[in-house]
Amino acid sequence: MRDLTPTTITQAFADYSRNAPSARARALLVGLAGHLHSFVRENKVTQAEWGAAIDALTRATQFTDDKRNEYILFSDLLGVSSLIDMVNAAPSGTPSSVLGPFHIEGAPELPNGGDLWRGQTGEPLVVSGSVTDEKGAPARGTVLALWQNSGNGLYAQQDKDQQPTNYHARLRVADDGSFAFSTVRPVSYKVPDDGPAGDMLRVLGRDAWRPAHLHMIIQAPGHRPLITEFFPEDDEHLDGDAVFGVRAGLVLPFSRAVDRAALPAVLAARDSLPMPVWSATLNLTLAPA
Ligand SMILES: [Fe+2]
Structure with a gap:
């Protein structure tokens, strides 16, 4: 596709992934990209805001070792770990x-x-x-x-x-x-709130x-x-x-x-x-x- 616009990019992502060997992996990643695209469109995310998010993820590597995982902490504090538990819970x-x-x-x-x-x-x-x-x-x-x-x-x-x-x-x-x-x-x-996940808590x-x-x-x-x-x-x-x-x-x-x-x-x-x-x-x- 050569006429990419803010509205066509999500469909282009799905089309480019048509040969994915796993249908489940394709569904998850196309869905994730679609939600991220919507998020960017709806909020008109600026270059500076995007840069701050990338910086937080980059800093998370410095706080992650065999005793602490800042990425899991982000997942926990965003409610994602809890939501994954709830959608998979026994009825x-x-x-x-x-x-x-x-x-x-x-x-x-x-x-x-x-x-x-x-x-x-x-x-x-x-x-x-x-x-x-x-x-x-x-x-x-x-x-x-x-x-x-x-x-x-x-x-x-x-x-x-x-x-x-x-x-x-x-x-x-x-x-x-x-x-x-x-x-x-x-x-x-x-x-632990001394890393970028803690910074997110303070922003909120x-x-x-x-x-x-x-x-x-x-x-x-x-x-x-x-x-x-x-x-x-x-x-x-x-x-x-x-x-x-x-x-x-x-x-x-x-x-x-x-x-x-x-x-x-x-x-x-x-x-x-x-x-x-x-x-x-x-x-x-x-x-x-
Ligand atoms: Fe605990």
Whole structure:
């Protein structure tokens, strides 16, 4: 095509891509180009504005290494990571949420009733509940992968004073679907905002806070794996989560348990758990595979 104009360029892009070996790849890239073209036309994007965007992407390379990925952070802060999670979510069961950057494979086994807190900084929290299928039957063979930040707000990967697997664990759920463990109450924290993704937040007048949360991957034979996270309902950042991870079904009351006898039996016997202790109940439902 030789008579390219602001209105014909999008069709030209699609025509030039007619020999794409993958129909899906063609659909995605032609669609992306079409949305970008519309964006430029509608906003009459200037050379200076385009240059600033290219500069932000160029600077993102300087903030990206094996511990931090500024491109994923851009995706998270734009809501794209969360939207991809939502459009691919199971139609039933406990809602999913974003994975985030701190999950590790091969975390140590924590016995049912075990303790991740071990007297470290912060307020101890007892988490107990059940994992069932949609009919309420125990999901046999469930393994929970758990991870969260420490009472100082940092994940083990961000803090040289923590063991590399601190507050990371794998817990095998009992045959009746029940589980319990003690940990520290997670605290709200800021995503890294010293790079170009943080600059975007400042341009938008947004802040970098995430509400406190407990990350979990729940896997059971015959069920869809569930990647999710749980939030205390009293957190002040629930309505401004920088990465858009909050879902209504994932916000839970965290209450103060005063009576040791009211704790799950596997935890009530542990004298080292100071009372009162924070307590949260997670009753999880898995969708079929
Ligand atoms: Fe997190």
